[in-house]
Amino acid sequence: xxxxxxxxxxxxxxxxxxxxxxxxxxxxxxxxxxxxxxxxxxxxxxxxxxxxxxxxxxxxxxxxxxxxxxxxxxxxxxxxxxxxxxxxxxxxxxxxxxxxxxxxxxxxxxxxxxxxxxxxxxxxxxxxxxxxxxxxxxxxxxxxxxxxxxxxxxxxxxxxxxxxxxxxxxxxxxxxxxxxxxxxxxxxxxxxxxxxxxxxxxxxxxxxxxxxxxxxxxxxxxxxxxxxxxxxxxxxxxxxxxxxxxxxxxxxxxxxxxxxxxxxxxxxxxxxxxxxxxxxxxxxxxxxxxxxxxxxxxxxxxxxxxxxxxxxxxxxxxxxxxx
Amino acid sequence: xxxxxxxxxxxxxxxxxxxxxxxxxxxxxxxxxxxxxxxxxxxxxxxxxxxxxxxxxxxxxxxxxxxxxxxxxxxxxxxxxxxxxxxxxxxxxxxxxxxxxxxxxxxxxxxxxxxxxxxxxxxxxxxxxxxxxxxxxxxxxxxxxxxxxxxxxxxxxxxxxxxxxxxxxxxxxxxxxxxxxxxxxxxxxxxxxxxxxxxxxxxxxxxxxxxxxxxxxxxxxxxxxxxxxxxxxxxxxxxxxxxxxxxxxxxxxxxxxxxxxxxxxxxxxxxxxxxxxxxxxxxxxxxxxxxxxxxxxxxxxxxxxxxxxxxxxxxxxxxxxxxxxxxxxxxxxxxxxxxxxxxxxxxxxxxxxxxxxxxxxxxxxxxxxxxxxxxxxxxxxxxxxxxxxxxxxxxxxxxxxxxxxxxxxxxxxxxxxxxxxxxxxxxxxxxxxxxxxxxxxxxxxxxxxxxxxxxxxxxxxxxxxxxxxxxxxxxxxxxxxxxxxxxxxxxxxxxxxxxxxxxx
Ligand SMILES: Nc1ncnc2c1ncn2[C@@H]1O[C@H](COP(=O)(O)OP(=O)(O)OP(=O)(O)O)[C@@H](O)[C@H]1O
Ligand SMILES: [Mg+2]
Numbered sequence: 001x002x003x004x005x006x007x008x009x010x011x012x013x014x015x016x017x018x019x020x021x022x023x024x025x026x027x028x029x030x031x032x033x034x035x036x037x038x039x040x041x042x043x044x045x046x047x048x049x050x051x052x053x054x055x056x057x058x059x060x061x062x063x064x065x066x067x068x069x070x071x072x073x074x075x076x077x078x079x080x081x082x083x084x085x086x087x088x089x090x091x092x093x094x095x096x097x098x099x100x101x102x103x104x105x106x107x108x109x110x111x112x113x114x115x116x117x118x119x120x121x122x123x124x125x126x127x128x129x130x131x132x133x134x135x136x137x138x139x140x141x142x143x144x145x146x147x148x149x150x151x152x153x154x155x156x157x158x159x160x161x162x163x164x165x166x167x168x169x170x171x172x173x174x175x176x177x178x179x180x181x182x183x184x185x186x187x188x189x190x191x192x193x194x195x196x197x198x199x200x201x202x203x204x205x206x207x208x209x210x211x212x213x214x215x216x217x218x219x220x221x222x223x224x225x226x227x228x229x230x231x232x233x234x235x236x237x238x239x240x241x242x243x244x245x246x247x248x249x250x251x252x253x254x255x256x257x258x259x260x261x262x263x264x265x266x267x268x269x270x271x272x273x274x275x276x277x278x279x280x281x282x283x284x285x286x287x288x289x290x291x292x293x294x295x296x297x298x299x300x301x302x303x304x305x306x307x308x309x310x311x312x313x314x315x316x317x318x319x320x321x322x323x
Numbered sequence: 324x325x326x327x328x329x330x331x332x333x334x335x336x337x338x339x340x341x342x343x344x345x346x347x348x349x350x351x352x353x354x355x356x357x358x359x360x361x362x363x364x365x366x367x368x369x370x371x372x373x374x375x376x377x378x379x380x381x382x383x384x385x386x387x388x389x390x391x392x393x394x395x396x397x398x399x400x401x402x403x404x405x406x407x408x409x410x411x412x413x414x415x416x417x418x419x420x421x422x423x424x425x426x427x428x429x430x431x432x433x434x435x436x437x438x439x440x441x442x443x444x445x446x447x448x449x450x451x452x453x454x455x456x457x458x459x460x461x462x463x464x465x466x467x468x469x470x471x472x473x474x475x476x477x478x479x480x481x482x483x484x485x486x487x488x489x490x491x492x493x494x495x496x497x498x499x500x501x502x503x504x505x506x507x508x509x510x511x512x513x514x515x516x517x518x519x520x521x522x523x524x525x526x527x528x529x530x531x532x533x534x535x536x537x538x539x540x541x542x543x544x545x546x547x548x549x550x551x552x553x554x555x556x557x558x559x560x561x562x563x564x565x566x567x568x569x570x571x572x573x574x575x576x577x578x579x580x581x582x583x584x585x586x587x588x589x590x591x592x593x594x595x596x597x598x599x600x601x602x603x604x605x606x607x608x609x610x611x612x613x614x615x616x617x618x619x620x621x622x623x624x625x626x627x628x629x630x631x632x633x634x635x636x637x638x639x640x641x642x643x644x645x646x647x648x649x650x651x652x653x654x655x656x657x658x659x660x661x662x663x664x665x666x667x668x669x670x671x672x673x674x675x676x677x678x679x680x681x682x683x684x685x686x687x688x689x690x691x692x693x694x695x696x697x698x699x700x701x702x703x704x705x706x707x708x709x710x711x712x713x714x715x716x717x718x719x720x721x722x723x724x725x726x727x728x729x730x731x732x733x734x735x736x737x738x739x740x741x742x743x744x745x746x747x748x749x750x751x752x753x754x755x756x757x758x759x760x761x762x763x764x765x766x767x768x769x770x771x772x773x774x775x776x777x778x779x780x781x782x783x784x785x786x787x788x789x790x791x792x793x794x795x796x797x798x799x800x801x802x803x804x805x806x807x808x809x810x811x812x813x814x815x816x817x818x819x820x821x822x823x824x825x826x827x
Binding site for chain 2: 186
């Protein structure tokens with residue numbers, strides 16, 4: 001009985017937190033609980049949601065991707081540059097940006113799977129390299145003049161629904177389907193639960209892991225594009241610290257740091273929680289440094305809860321009722 | 324014997340750093356035969372089978388399948404040939420449900436490419452479970468099942484492959500008699516259909532009950548392959564250990580422990596809602612108190628409650644007359660209580676660390692000076708326990724994951740012994756441990772008892788309960804239903820009390 005309680009708690013922590021925050025900010029500020037502001041939250045956090053989805057995939061399979069912020073910046077800048085400097089049509093530039101993100105993700109995956117580097121190390125190096133490449137490509141200056149077709153992805157709407165919202169909802173639906181209905185999704189969970197067992201069952205472990213990193217890179221690139229389009233320019237320092245937000249979101253959403261447990265929809269709520277926290281603090285006029293501190297504290301709290309419920313759950317698993 | 328054997332492994336050798344695990348071993352299985360594979364812990368049984376499954380590549384040797392030479396480079400190759408394997412260590416993904424575990428890697432395809440036909444998956448899983456009389460919802464996550472049922476899920480997984488040869492590496496070590504009976508029934512049915520089985524077990528009675536022939540390994544070498552007909556247990560043990568085993572019954576004759584000794588652990592009216600009901604008993608200094616009962620009788624729960632893994636809803640636990648207030652296992656350990664659980668894999672061996680560090684990890688603070696661990700002392704200590712328990716390892720510097728299954732278990736027991744507990748609770752202490760080492764562990768228990776330690780031993784093996792204990796409690800449905808004197812009681816008496824059958 002306590003078992004299902006602890007699980008229920010694990011699953012619903014994020015909703016409880018979210019509710020508490022919403023109530024708190026509604027009471028302490030008068031501009032929070034306004035339709036426009038709520039839409040803003042959904043739009044402004046598109047990049048966090050997209051990277052949190054990618055992060056969830058990687059973490060479920062037992063890895064982690066610290067490079068998402070830098071990859072987002074690099075691919076956003078690349079697509080912007082292709083439009084502004086090379087005059088490519090926005091759609092083609094964006095697709096090329098996504099392909100670049102996929103490629104960078106595969107490099108991460110290759111370092112982990114074939115280079116046998118710990119995911120932490122592999123993606124941390126990518127964090128540095130991709131940021132460096134961004135600075136080089138942009139000459140440390142924003143790239144602007146992206147044109148309406150490009151900016152549409154961050155500012156436009158279809159029948160009044162903002163594009164970023166359409167994009168991330170589509171991605172979330174697709175990825176949730178992928179994870180819950182396909183062989184690939186099952187393998188992601190199996191590898192995160194026990195890589196050795198997955199290998200014995202002849203699951204193509206290496207390929208699956210490569211794909212999770214590739215998808216994480218692609219989604220990071222997509223996040224970078226939306227971010228670029230929303231501010232009409234690619235910033236060399238865009239998305240710094242996005243990895244922290246994405247990991248916080250995933251962990252808040254119940255994705256285990258040890259792999260094998262979690263799902264995308266709750267991770268999305270984790271991302272919204274991160275977004276609400278930021279938005280509310282803005283309304284309360286909290287300066288940006290304290291905001292970062294608070295975000296860090298939230299991550300620690302989320303991890304602590306993860307480990308605590310892990311322990312409770314872990315206990316149960318060994319218990320059994322035999323003899 | 325002039326049919327082509329189904330499997331012939333010829334002159335297989337395999338070395339690991341510091342260990343010659345297999346030395347030119349021949350192994351043959353005929354179609355429709357149940358072949359037992361026997362040998363002490365670390366003899367090389369699992370290694371031979373892992374080579375067959377493509378997990379290890381042999382250093383030299385050849386494998387013939389139906390007379391044809393074959394290369395088995397991966398578990399997938401083995402599967403393609405028709406070889407299915409139940410590994411000694413459970414190979415299940417804990418968070419996935421039963422059905423997904425059974426069909427992992429072989430999911431029925433759905434309509435769209437890459438998707439899974441969930442309805443068929445669960446239906447087929449249900450059928451596999453029914454075949455084994457397993458009353459388990461295929462949607463239950465595996466981690467929520469008791470160990471015995473997890474093991475049966477492994478069996479279901481192996482059977483679902485419809486293989487020609489099924490290798491079962493110690494499938495029965497965590498099963499109770501009822502489940503073993505079901506497994507044996509299934510094995511006989513498979514044999515009828517012409518399927519061959521390799522069966523590894525340390526329980527000789529099981530081997531006699533089910534197998535046609537036996538192959539014995541000792542120290543990585545083949546001792547011989549013999550039909551079991553006309554073979555005696557003694558002869559088998561001689562083949563296995565290369566000598567006669569002493570009497571394993573270590574109980575000092577005719578002593579009445581209780582009258583002369585102090586109570587060390589008293590359990591009073593202990594209850595846990597729905598699980599344990601009003602349990603009362605006293606464990607005396609220097610006593611080995613056996614606890615018998617069927618699976619589900621509440622024995623493990625009793626041990627865990629005393630060890631304060633779970634709080635009791637009612638009742639007291641007294642240590643040397645003092646009421647204990649325990650909140651968590653760490654408190655129990657501090658009070659001098661140790662519990663070696665039945666699931667030793669889950670009990671926190673640091674598989675990637677050395678044997679020595681694993682053994683001394685519980686008492687590192689005693690081995691430290693100025694905050695620095697004296698590793699040399701830790702290794703001496705570890706060596707002492709390695710010798711005492713006969714852990715087969717090239718050195719205490721070996722990584723635990725490289726030890727054979729039985730030897731890993733000895734390391735867990737050693738780890739708890741270093742605490743020098745006053746009360747030692749052992750849940751199935753000799754599960755998966757070979758006949759010779761079993762005797763060693765019983766001798767060690769007796770030695771500890773003679774130093775005043777009180778030992779509570781849960782065991783499903785009746786000969787062990789009767790042979791080692793000074794006194795026996797029988798549990799059923801969460802209650803202690805009988806107390807017996809093992810000198811007077813028989814296995815039948817215990818079974819009757821455990822099942823609740825009328826005494827005739
Ligand atoms: N990966 C490995 N690295 C190093 N040594 C190993 C490895 N696997 C097995 N060994 C060694 O090979 C020997 C044979 O081990 P194996 O697991 O085959 O024994 P076993 O007969 O199955 O024993 P048990 O009854 O305890 O399961 C042991 O000495 C073990 O320590
Ligand atoms: Mg073995």
